[in-house]
Amino acid sequence: MEQPPQHRYWVNPEKARYYQVHLDRDLLGDWTLRTVWGGLGSRLGRMHCTGVASYEDGIEQVQAIAKRRAQRGYRCQDRGE
Template sequence: MRPSPTQCSWINPEKARYYHVFLDQDLFGDWTLIMVWGGIGSNRGRMHSTGVASYEAGVELGGEIARRRSQRGYTCAPPTGRS
């Protein structure tokens, strides 16, 4: 399954790490890219949100993140179904 441009997830099984990216629009119509990462099986992790100028800019930034995740050994993960 191919990830959607608005939500992507990656895992690095060798290092037991995960990385999620969500592109979301708020009530004012502004776009925000939310990044969440941490250790698999750990309750610890981090989250960072970045405002982007448009949907297209968010998709482009998500593509750059996907490229970096791939270079660091992460593989695309199917959606977990959790919200």
Template sequence: MTPSATQRSWINPEKARYYQVFLDQDLFGDWTLIKVWGGIGSNHGRMHSSGVASYEAGIELVDEIARRRTRRGYRSAPTD
């Protein structure tokens, strides 16, 4: 089975913040983790991307990010 792209989103309504993570494969078959965050309603968010060794390594990072977001008061949000 071929792994598929993954997307997760969180919001912190008390601080009006959002955080999104995308794990996607590029045209060369390499996996990239993209993190996007900022204020809800603001046009000044930030983005950071980094390569990961494999899909499995990327999923481990996504899971760690999910734990960190939860500890910081974020809730899971639906993805589009």
């Protein structure tokens, strides 16, 4: 069974910051974890893309990121992805 891509989006309204993570396959079929962050209302930001060994490893990393975001005051928001 094919695992669905995972997308999460967090916002820290107090600091006007956002953070998002995407777990999906690249063109070669390998799983990649892409993180994007920056300031709300700004066109500036950063992106980092890294390969993960498996879908399960990627899910573990997404969960660890979610925990860190919550500790830093970010709130998860659904963007309809």
